Amino acid sequence: MLQDPDLILQCRQVTKQVTTGEKTLEILQPINLQVRPSETVAIIGASGSGKTTLLSLLAGLDTPSQGEIYLKQQPLHKFDEEQRSAVRAKHVGFIFQSFLLINSLTALENVMLPAELAGDSNAQERALSMLAKVGLKDRAEHFPSQLSGGEQQRVAIARAFISSPDILFADEPTGNLDSKTGDTVSELLFELNQQQGTTLVLVTHDNDLAAQCQRQLVMHAGELTEAVKPVAEVV
Amino acid sequence: MSAWATQSWRLFRHELKRGELTIIALALIIAVASVFSLSGFSAQIKSALIQQSNSFIAADRVLQSSRPVEEKYLNKADEMGLQHAQLLQFSSMVFGGDDMVLASVKAVSNGYPLRGSLLVATPDDQNQLSVGSVAPPKQGSAYVGQSLLNNLNLNIGDRFELGNSEFTISGVIDKEPDASFSVFTSGPRVMIHVDDVPATDIVQPGSRLTYKYLFAGDAIVEYSEWAKPQILETQRFRDIKDQQSPLANALNRAESYLSLASMLGIILAAVAVSVASRRYGQRHQPMVAVYKSIGASASFISKLYLLHWGALAGFSILVGLIIGYGIQYLGIQFMADVVPGVSLTVSAYPVLVAVFTGVICAVAFAITPLRQLIATPAISVIRGFAGFERAQSWLERTPPLLAVVLLLWLFSQDLLLTTALMLGAGAIIFTILVLGHVLINAGRSVGSQAGQAFHLSMANLKRRAKANQVQLVSFTIAIQLLLLMLVVRNDLINEWQAQLPQNTPNQFLVNVSQTQVPAVEEFLHTQGLAASDLYPIVRGRLSAINEEQVRRRVSKEEEDASEQGRRGIGRELNLTWHQKLPSENEVIAGQWFNQDNPKPEVSVEQKLAERLQVSVGDELTFQIGSETVSMPVTSIRTVNWQSMQPNFYMIFSESVLADFPATYIAAIYVPALQKTEFQTFLQDYPTISIIDVDAIINQLRTVISQVSLAVEFILILVLIAGALVLVAQVQASMEERERELAILRTLGAKGSLLANSVLLEFVILGALAGLLGSLSMEIGVFILQTQVFDMSAAIHWQYWLLGTVLGAVIVGALGMASCYRLLKLSSLTLIRRTL
Structure with a gap:
């Protein structure tokens, strides 16, 4: 089946099952999803509803049990780990709930990482400028353990945007932060997103955060539906 | 530089500086340093002791025969640049004045003795007798034992007849380096020059003669290898260790002990490397997952980690060599006063063995953790890390096992001893696993009736049974090997001393x-x-x-x-x-x-x-x-x-x-x-x-005390290696505990409760390991004493208590020290570090 060239991300009948012992668990019911470039999409839902599983499939970290996923027209469901890695390197940025910075590298080196992987010779310059954008230029030489949670997430945001990804996946980006820091971080996230025109798919509990996205999808027991009511009433 | 190389170097630099590689580097460093210093040092001590003890046979090797040997033996020695000298021993009547006596004649060539010195009392310018080290008698003159002068009523300067020749007495023998231990040597000693023998006409077909050819020099080992296969059954080719004397026995046992200590040092260091490399893999998993999630390929990760590990191994081996040299230097400085002849020249062999040990440890013990590490899936950034929890398959355990066997065999050149050690270790590990399981289970039912901290610690022990068994095995091995070295050392030294008690007949x-x-x-x-x-x-x-x-x-x-x-x-x-x-x-x-x-x-x-x-x-x-x-x-x-x-x-x-x-x-x-x-x-x-035999006994005592000192020194080195295993294991397990401590702390558990439960957990583990270590030590000592050291075996009850108490105290203290650092962190920091 041909993909729509206007879509950056497309899912058709994607399911995910896991087998534990003799039981097979349906984590995702057949899911269909289409995301246009520069769109911002929030996936909301209760814990265990399958939203993070979906995120990992969309980002090519995992493969679906059935169905098709196209990211930038590339059939992720057919790709092996190496090919999916290559897709991620070229098109994808990540922000995780637990920041996942490399503890043994400084803030600057963490931010440089994707640019260096892409063979960018100006990695350091660009990383410094990204750190400046997230307000951490003076903490460039600090190691993650020397930074607060909010600062670590800002470094993670800088790392996610440095390679100007086509699509950014954020998994509860404010989940580990207090509300004030969370607000600062989300502001920063949307600001950079707007500047770069990046597509954003974020998974969150936070209704306010979700409300800042153009679309809100609700995940409930493995089923994904477009939110028709205001977000606050759904969750 | 490629991106992977840049990343790798950057990680290595920061991690080294931040102390994150300390334990693994230390484990490799200790492996290399201990092997280097042990093999270098024990080789030095052995050769110095043997060199010194060789004075007991006046040479490095002696070829003994009842007939003159073929010329080829002497020609080959010349060719190899060895010194050699000849002795001819026989009994004959000696006539002096009107008396005669059956004397034990020793005819020596120039150069005798090649090792040690011949002490003879000769008259000085004022005709006073003074004892000094002298060359063999000149032709026509003789050195004689005091008893010959007594028996024949002669004095220095007098003449006596031996066969058809006359000799002038030029000195009285005070000490021959190769004097016989045998008490049946008949008659007083007469020493003449070997070139005088033909003129005496004593040597006839059928005469009972003993020809001895002495050899000494650097190429003596090669010479022995050449000569040994050729000698006849009527001939004997021997070195000091072939002698059936207390000295040879002490030297042989010391040599076995030093080799054994080095082998155990290798095992201990290997255990430390194995524990630390697993921890290295675990700690790096999140990094690999992050690298992969942002698009790094598997080959990128492989190259990054191969370089990272290579740099770590290279660095550790280099530091290990430097530290090893330092230890050897200190040891030799310390021993130089008591063991003359030790020198600081480093031969290539110990360096090679040490580097090889480092490489083998780094490769064999890292293969499995590195493979698991590199295989960490990107999805772990979301699902978490579980790769190291699963039990290792036999295939994964093979490289380290093979490595240990290879190293031991390389080091000992003794396949039987290596196999025996490995089989013994296997049996011991199996026993530990079974016993440990039973004891921890038994402890838990007791624990449920005891105090809160004890209950918590027993529950922890039980819950982490698998991890604890691994810990128990490494604690036990460390304690067992340390006790083993201690007990064998004590028994050896006691037996040496018992062999020559204060009133040994002189x-x-x-x-x-x-x-x-x-x-x-x-x-x-x-x-x-x-x-x-x-x-x-x-x-x-x-x-x-x-x-x-x-x-x-x-x-x-x-x-x-x-x-x-x-x-x-x-x-x-x-x-x-x-x-x-x-x-x-x-x-x-x-x-x-x-x-x-x-x-x-x-x-x-x-x-x-x-x-x-x-x-x-x-x-x-x-x-x-x-x-x-x-x-x-x-x-x-x-x-x-x-x-x-x-x-x-x-x-x-x-x-x-x-x-x-x-x-x-x-x-x-x-x-x-x-x-x-x-x-x-x-x-x-x-x-x-x-x-x-007073002089001989004193010399024996000196050598034995020197050997004892060398044994003590080696014991200290092995102790350091053992301590490292304990530290590495406690450190590794502490990281596993961090998360749990964070949770308990968050749930409001008091610091003192956590401290007590951790302390108890380690004390119980330590005591158990101490007890099992003592038990397996006893088996090991029995095998060693009966098979290797040829000693009578005994049970060492006192060490059972010592092992158990020491195990509890040391493991408990190490656990507490690591835990204290964690408990001092605020709950928030703990949570941030681990959750």
């Missing part, structure tokens, strides 16, 4: 006639001197076993010619009779003579009995002078040949030998203060010969 009285016996006994009694019994000596030859004639001599040439006839001894034996079983002898078959039922009987030494294939009940026939006597073997004895006592192959019941003329022999301890009385007494009995 004088032998030989040639005491039957009529002199009462006077000698009376003197010993009044002076209160410790002495062995007086043993009569009758010389005789074994002529038949069960009426079957024995061959007189066994040699390669004669073997084919005379296939018939049983194997004999080929020389005259010193036969004795005695009513009591001598001390240091033990009957292992049959019965000692019954005093109430005097009949002809003989007791045979065990090894000789084996060689002659005789057992209790066999009939032996001896030719004594012109008479033939036969008697049954009624007992087989073991003899401690290392005791400085008169020892005999054959002891007869009184009725067999009582009627033959005999001379008597006794071993006496004469304290320095009573020496004058002793000499005064003997002046009245000029025919009694004395053999003074």
Whole structure:
């Protein structure tokens, strides 16, 4: 089946099952999803509803049990780990709930990482400028353990945007932060997103955060539906 | 630089600086440093000790033969740049004035002795005698023993006849480096130049002669390898360690101990590397997942980590070599005062072995953790990390096992010992796993009735049973090996000291006639001197076993010619009779003579009995002078040949030998203060010969104390390696505990409760490991003492308690120290670090 060239991300009948012992668990019911470039999409839902599983499939970290996923027209469901890695390197940025910075590298080196992987010779310059954008230029030489949670997430945001990804996946980006820091971080996230025109798919509990996205999808027991009511009433 | 290389180098630099690689680097460093210092140091000490001890045979190697040896032996020695000298020993009558005496003649060539020095009292310019190290006698002159001067009433400068030649006495022998330990050397010593022998006309076909060729020099090992396969059965090629003497025994055992210590050092270091490399893999998993999630390929990760690990291994090996050299330097500085001859030259071999050890450890122990690490899936950034929790398959355990076997074999060059060690270790690990499981389970049911901290700690032990078993195995191995080294060292040193107690006989009285016996006994009694019994000596030859004639001599040439006839001894034996079983002898078959039922009987030494294939009940026939006597073997004895006592192959019941003329022999301890009385007494009995072994015993004591010191030093090195295993293991397990502590802390558990539960957990683990370690140590010691060190085995109860207590204290303290650091962190920091 041909993909729509206007879509950056497309899912058709994607399911995910896991087998534990003799039981097979349906984590995702057949899911269909289409995301246009520069769109911002929030996936909301209760814990265990399958939203993070979906995120990992969309980002090519995992493969679906059935169905098709196209990211930038590339059939992720057919790709092996190496090919999916290559897709991620070229098109994808990540922000995780637990920041996942490399503890043994400084803030600057963490931010440089994707640019260096892409063979960018100006990695350091660009990383410094990204750190400046997230307000951490003076903490460039600090190691993650020397930074607060909010600062670590800002470094993670800088790392996610440095390679100007086509699509950014954020998994509860404010989940580990207090509300004030969370607000600062989300502001920063949307600001950079707007500047770069990046597509954003974020998974969150936070209704306010979700409300800042153009679309809100609700995940409930493995089923994904477009939110028709205001977000606050759904969750 | 490629991106992977940049990343790799950056990680390495930061991690090294931040101390994140300390444990793994330290484990490799210790492996390399201990192997380097142990192999270098023990090789140095061994060669210095052997060099020094070689003075006991006046050479590095001696080739002994009853005929002159082929020229090729000397030519080859010249070719290899070895020094060599020749000795010819025989007995002959010496005539001086109107008297004559049967002397033990030793003709020596220039260069004698090649090791040690010949001390002779010679007159100086003022005609005063002074003892000094001298060259062999010039042609026409001789050095003689004091007893020859006494017997023949001669003085320095006088002449005596030997065969058809005359010699001038130019000095009195004070000490020959290679003086015999044997007390049966007949007659006073005469030392002449070997070139004078032909003129004496003493050497005739059929003369009983002993030719000795002495060799020394750097290429001696290569020379030995060349010579050994060629020598005939009638010849002997030996070094100091082939001697059946207390010294050879001490040296052999010390050598075994040093090798064993080095091998155990390797095992300990390997265990530390294994523990630390697993932890290294675990710690790097999140990094790999992050790299992969942002698009790094598997080959990128592989190259990154190969370089990272390579840099780490290279760095550790280099530091290990430097530290190893430092340890060796310190050790040798420390030993230099007591072991003359040690030097700081580093030979290539220890460096190679150490580098090889480092590489093997780094490769074999890292393969599995690195493979698991590199295989970490990107999805772990979301799902978390579980790769290292699963049990390892046998395939994954193979490389480390093979590596240890290879290293041990390389180091010991002894496949049997290596296999035995590995099988033993396998059995011990299995036992530990089973026992540990049972004990922890048993502990838990007790724990549920005890206090809160104890309950928590037992629950923790049980919950982490799998991880704990791994810990238990490494704690136990460390404690076991340390105890093993300690116990074997103590037993060795004690036995060495016991071999030469304070009143070890230092004088032998030989040639005491039957009529002199009462006077000698009376003197010993009044002076209160410790002495062995007086043993009569009758010389005789074994002529038949069960009426079957024995061959007189066994040699390669004669073997084919005379296939018939049983194997004999080929020389005259010193036969004795005695009513009591001598001390240091033990009957292992049959019965000692019954005093109430005097009949002809003989007791045979065990090894000789084996060689002659005789057992209790066999009939032996001896030719004594012109008479033939036969008697049954009624007992087989073991003899401690290392005791400085008169020892005999054959002891007869009184009725067999009582009627033959005999001379008597006794071993006496004469304290320095009573020496004058002793000499005064003997002046009245000029025919009694004395053999003074005081100097030999003192030298033995010195060597043994040096060996003991070397053993202690090595023990310390092994202790360090063992301590590292404990630290690495506690550190590794502490990281596993961090998360749990964070949760408990968050749930409001008091610091003291957590501290107590962690302390108890480690104390229990330590005590258990100590107990199991002691148990397995006992098995190890038993095997080593009976198989390797040839000692009698004993149970060491005191170490069981020591092992258990030390295990609890050390492991508990290490656990507490690591835990204290964690408990001092605020709950928030803990949570941030781990969750």
